[in-house]
Structures are given as structure tokens and as C-alpha cells.
Amino acid sequence: xxxxxxxxxxxxxxxxxxxxxxxxxxxxxxxxxxxxxxxxxxxxxxxxxxxxxxxxxxxxxxxxxxxxxxxxxxxxxxxxxxxxxxxxxxxxxxxxxxxxxxxxxxxxxxxxxxxxxxxxxxxxxxxxxxxxxxxxxxxxxxxxxxxxxxxxxxxxxxxxxxxxxxxxxxxxxxxxxxxxxxxxxxxxxxxxxxxxxxxxxxxxxxxxxxxxxxxxxxxxxxxxxxxxxxxxxxxxxxxxxxxxxxxxxxxxxxxxxxxxxxxxxxxxxxxxxxxxxxxxxxxxxxxxxxxxxxxxxxxxxxxxxxxxxxxxxxxxxxxxxxxxxxxxxxxxxxxxxxxxxxxxxxxxxxxxxxxxxxxxxxxxxxxxxxxxxxxxxxxxxxxxxxxxxxxxxxxxxxxxxxxxxxxxxxxxxxxxxxxxxxxx
Amino acid sequence: xxxxxxxxxxxxxxxxxxxxxxxxxxxxxxxxxxxxxxxxxxxxxxxxxxxxxxxxxxxxxxxxxxxxxxxxxxxxxxxxxxxxxxxxxxxxxxxxxxxxxxxxxxxxxxxxxxxxxxxxxxxxxxxxxxxxxxxx
Numbered sequence: 001x002x003x004x005x006x007x008x009x010x011x012x013x014x015x016x017x018x019x020x021x022x023x024x025x026x027x028x029x030x031x032x033x034x035x036x037x038x039x040x041x042x043x044x045x046x047x048x049x050x051x052x053x054x055x056x057x058x059x060x061x062x063x064x065x066x067x068x069x070x071x072x073x074x075x076x077x078x079x080x081x082x083x084x085x086x087x088x089x090x091x092x093x094x095x096x097x098x099x100x101x102x103x104x105x106x107x108x109x110x111x112x113x114x115x116x117x118x119x120x121x122x123x124x125x126x127x128x129x130x131x132x133x134x135x136x137x138x139x140x141x142x143x144x145x146x147x148x149x150x151x152x153x154x155x156x157x158x159x160x161x162x163x164x165x166x167x168x169x170x171x172x173x174x175x176x177x178x179x180x181x182x183x184x185x186x187x188x189x190x191x192x193x194x195x196x197x198x199x200x201x202x203x204x205x206x207x208x209x210x211x212x213x214x215x216x217x218x219x220x221x222x223x224x225x226x227x228x229x230x231x232x233x234x235x236x237x238x239x240x241x242x243x244x245x246x247x248x249x250x251x252x253x254x255x256x257x258x259x260x261x262x263x264x265x266x267x268x269x270x271x272x273x274x275x276x277x278x279x280x281x282x283x284x285x286x287x288x289x290x291x292x293x294x295x296x297x298x299x300x301x302x303x304x305x306x307x308x309x310x311x312x313x314x315x316x317x318x319x320x321x322x323x324x325x326x327x328x329x330x331x332x333x334x335x336x337x338x339x340x341x342x343x344x345x346x347x348x349x350x351x352x353x354x355x356x357x358x359x360x361x362x363x364x365x366x367x368x369x370x371x372x373x374x375x376x377x378x379x380x381x382x383x384x385x386x387x388x389x390x391x392x393x394x395x396x397x398x399x400x401x402x403x404x405x406x407x408x409x410x411x412x413x414x415x416x417x418x419x420x421x422x423x424x
Numbered sequence: 425x426x427x428x429x430x431x432x433x434x435x436x437x438x439x440x441x442x443x444x445x446x447x448x449x450x451x452x453x454x455x456x457x458x459x460x461x462x463x464x465x466x467x468x469x470x471x472x473x474x475x476x477x478x479x480x481x482x483x484x485x486x487x488x489x490x491x492x493x494x495x496x497x498x499x500x501x502x503x504x505x506x507x508x509x510x511x512x513x514x515x516x517x518x519x520x521x522x523x524x525x526x527x528x529x530x531x532x533x534x535x536x537x538x539x540x541x542x543x544x545x546x547x548x549x550x551x552x553x554x555x556x557x558x559x560x
Contacts, residue, residue, distance in 0.1 A: 422445075
């Protein structure tokens with residue numbers, strides 16, 4: 001084993017121990033597929049679930065399954081406490097100023113739709129301009145298109161260059177006094193390039209324009225500090241950070257959230273309800289209509305604990321070595337066209353690789369890899385405009401998590417070669 | 425060979441391969457051997473909906489028999505449609521209508537393909553059935 005890795009500088013047996021420790025926290029990684037070890041490389045879509053997450057869900061379901069915020073009995077009180085302390089944990093992790101800036105949602109898509117509706121109602125009018133980028137997935141395009149249709153606003157698009165970097169000089173030229181909001185991804189789920197979000201926010205703020213950051217991938221791979229980024233909104237999903245599905249967060253600056261009307265009505269989002277009119281609850285409940293997904297929301301707490309653990313660990317270095325190895329292997333292979341190529345330093349790129357192979361359909365490769373035990377994603381990856389930008393109908397994507405090993409990376413590269421040879 | 429015999433022959437052929445990778449190799453070969461499909465026939469009305477990859481199915485009626493031709497931009501899909509054509513092309517509408525298409529289950533295609541692909545398979549079969557119905 002040792003020799004196999006010795007070519008990767010800085011790698012030691014100690015790191016190996018830690019990746020194995022991490023793996024034991026994810027029971028799903030033990031499963032076999034078609035009699036082979038599962039090599040799960042579809043992490044950008046869904047991360048496998050932590051056992052601490054599964055435990056938190058079970059615990060919540062078994063001992064405090066009760067609606068939040070309403071009843072006086074013990075179960076309701078415990079459920080509320082658990083839910084609200086999760087909000088505190090998220091606030092702390094994101095370094096948000098106020099706990100009421102943290103809104104629970106069902107995921108990134110729901111978070112963005114909330115802003116598109118409520119911010120749109122308050123601040124977007126006919127002729128307003130909304131700026132997104134060419135690297136967005138559908139969840140950060142379609143809600144804004146719908147808003148533009150409702151309001152007669154105009155959607156403008158920051159292009160990406162051939163390497164997958166945003167053309168920020170074009171953003172600078174686009175900003176004007178009609179710009180209502182700029183919505184960009186922290187990291188594209190196709191290109192895997194980390195966008196300079198702080199710089200984007202500074203630029204937009206200099207024009208008085210608020211910024212929403214789509215953190216679906218960013219929250220997984222970056223230590224997000226919303227006050228440091230100074231973004232106005234930050235949206236992400238729980239299922240990608242190893243928590244339960246159907247969970248998500250919208251961070252929003254209090255002054256915006258307070259000025260925005262509610263998105264959905266019902267449940268405990270109210271002050272008083274009369275047929276003559278209704279007043280609304282203060283933040284954050286104003287934006288949490290109906291019975292919340294409390295059994296799942298509380299799994300964000302152990303998920304965040306795990307993210308913190310990663311930050312303090314040499315595992316990051318090991319993970320970077322995997323990224324460098326896969327990146328080198330793909331770039332070196334002349335049959336492969338990689339989308340999202342880091343310039344100068346690999347640090348701009350996460351271990352997420354979307355590519356196509358000349359003369360071979362992405363779906364064929366994914367099917368063959370599947371039978372070799374490797375789970376990858378093929379298709380448009382919910383980002384059709386990115387496919388159009390690079391002139392393809394789809395791509396193959398391998399996205400790595402901290403529990404993936406160098407052996408898995410090497411096995412992937414070997415199997416990919418075999419699959420291409422089968423298909424050529 | 426009757427249609428039933430043709431179906432059984434495919435089941436036999438497939439049973440030779442234990443490993444799914446070998447089955448894929450076989451499908452890839454079938455895909456590569458499918459006869460040329462004209463570019464001009466790659467039209468939307470010949471496109472089968474429900475597949476992740478694009479599949480076109482065309483047919484003509486010759487001496488009361490339906491002759492199919494197809495193409496796909498993905499080679500395994502092309503292998504699957506080629507396999508179906510091998511069984512169902514050159515048959516009368518009544519013959520095709522009499523088949524329960526259980527051959528795809530017998531060779532394990534249905535459960536061993538991703539749901540999107542399985543949907544594509546169902547769409548391919550639906551299209552073949554529909555063609556048979558329209559040409560009764």
C-alpha cells in the first residue's frame with residue numbers, strides 16, 4: 001500500500017488512518033454493488049449520510065416527534081429546543097450576526113425561490129435587471145427567469161471563459177442603477193472552480209447591488225463565513241453536507257429579510273389572523289410556514305460538527321492530493337476534454353471533474369463504470385446552459401468527498417481507461 | 425424462425441455471459457453492427473422520448489412486414505435497440521402484437537439499467553408496439 005502512494009509528496013500513513021476513520025462514520029460506504037466495493041463519486045449530487053446524522057434523525061423521530069413552537073407539552077418543547085439550537089449551530093458555523101438570519105428551507109432550490117419571490121416582490125420592478133452567471137445550475141436561473149416574467153424585469157448573464165472562470169470584467173460593465181440583485185454560484189456544480197465571491201460582493205456593493213451566493217457546492221468545500229464574504233444571501237442544502245435530504249438553509253442579512261414579504265402563508269408564520277387581515281410573525285418564523293421538517297433539520301447540527309472536524313484535519317491535504325492526481329490524469333489523457341481547468345494554482349478547483357470523451361457518449365461510460373462499482377453522474381447535471389456554453393449534450397462527472405481514498409481515485413482512472421477502450 | 429424462437433435465441437445468447445461487463449461488450453458489438461441510419465431520418469418525429477441519450481426509430485412496410493431501422497448517439501442504447509430490431513424487424517404487425525416483450529425482463533435488461541435508461545427501454549418497446557398497431 002505504502003509504495004503505491006509514495007509518489008504523492010507529503011502523504012503518510014497517518015493520513016491514511018484518518019481517511020479510514022472518516023469512512024467508518026459513513027455506514028453506506030460499506031455496501032457492495034454488483035459484488036464490488038462501492039466507489040461513490042456522485043458526491044456533488046448527494047453526499048452519503050453520517051451515522052451521527054442517522055442517529056440524530058432517529059433520536060428526534062423516536063423521542064421528540066412533535067410539532068414545533070405550538071404545544072406546551074414536553075415533546076413539543078424538546079423538539080423546539082432541538083430545532084432552535086440547530087439554528088444557533090448554523091448561525092455560529094456561518095458566523096452570521098443574528099440567529100434570525102438563518103431560515104430553514106428544504107434545500108438550495110427552495111432557498112433561492114424564497115429570495116426570488118420575496119425579494120422580487122419588494123425590490124424588483126419593470127425594467128429592473130437581475131444578473132446571474134453562465135455557470136449556474138437551473139436552481140439559480142429558473143426562479144429568476146420566473147421573477148423576470150412576473151415583473152417585466154431583464155435577466156443578464158455573466159459569461160464564463162474557456163477554462164470555466166467567470167468573466168468578472170463583464171460583470172463590472174453590466175452593473176448599473178437598474179441592477180436589482182446579482183446571483184452567482186460559489187462553486188459551479190459542473191466546473192468545480194471556486195469563484196472569488198468576496199471580490200464579486202465588493203464590486204456589486206460598490207454599485208449598491210445586493211448579492212445572493214448559491215452555496216450548494218460552496219458550503220461543502222469551503223469554510224463559509226458570511227460576514228467575511230459580506231454576501232446578502234447565502235443558500236445551501238443539507239444533503240450535500242452529509243445531513244438528511246429535504247434540509248437546507250437560507251442565510252439572509254436581517255435588513256433584507258425584514259423588508260421582504262413572506263413567501264408562503266400558513267402555520268406559525270403569523271402574528272394575528274383575522275378575515276380582515278393578517279399580521280406576520282417576526283424573523284425567522286415569517287419565512288417558515290407550515291409544519292417544518294424538524295426531524296431532518298436537526299441533522300444539520302451533527303453535519304456541521306463533521307465539517308468542522310474536516311477543517312481541523314490533515315485530511316484536507318490528503319483530499320487535495322487526490323484532486324491533483326485526478327486532475328493530472330485527466331489533463332494528460334488526450335481523449336478527454338475537461339471542463340473547468342484551474343489556472344496557475346490547483347487551489348481554485350475542488351475535486352469535481354466534468355469531462356467528455358471524443359466520440360464516446362457520457363452515458364455509456366457511466367453505465368460501464370457503474371458495473372465496475374463506480375457511481376458517477378452523466379447528463380446535463382441540471383445545468384443545460386453550461387452544456388450549451390461548451391457545445392456538448394452532456395458530460396460525465398466524478399465528484400469526490402473527504403471519505404474517498406487515493407485507491408478509489410486510482411481505480412476510477414484505471415476503470416475509466418478500460419471503459420473508453422471498450423467503447424472506442 | 426418464429427418470433428418466439430427469436431426471443432428465445434436472444435435469451436440463450438445473453439445467458440452465455442455471467443458478467444454484466446461482458447453483456448455490455450456484446451451490446452456494444454450489436455450497436456456497432458447496426459446498419460447505417462440516414463442522417464435525414466434523424467427527425468424529431470422519429471425520436472423516442474424518455475431516453476437520456478437520443479434514439480431514433482424508423483420503419484417501412486415491405487410485403488406486409490414491418491422493417492425497423494434505428495440509431496442512437498450512445499452505443500449501449502444502440503445495442504439495445506439493435507437487439508430489439510433483431511427480434512421484431514421483418515415481422516407482421518400481428519406477430520409483433522402477439523409478443524408480451526418479456527424477453528427484456530428475461531435477459532435482465534430492465535433491472536440492470538438505470539431508471540432513466542429503463543424508461544428509455546420502455547419507450548422503445550412502446551414505440552415498436554405503436555408502429556405495429558398503426559400498421560395492422
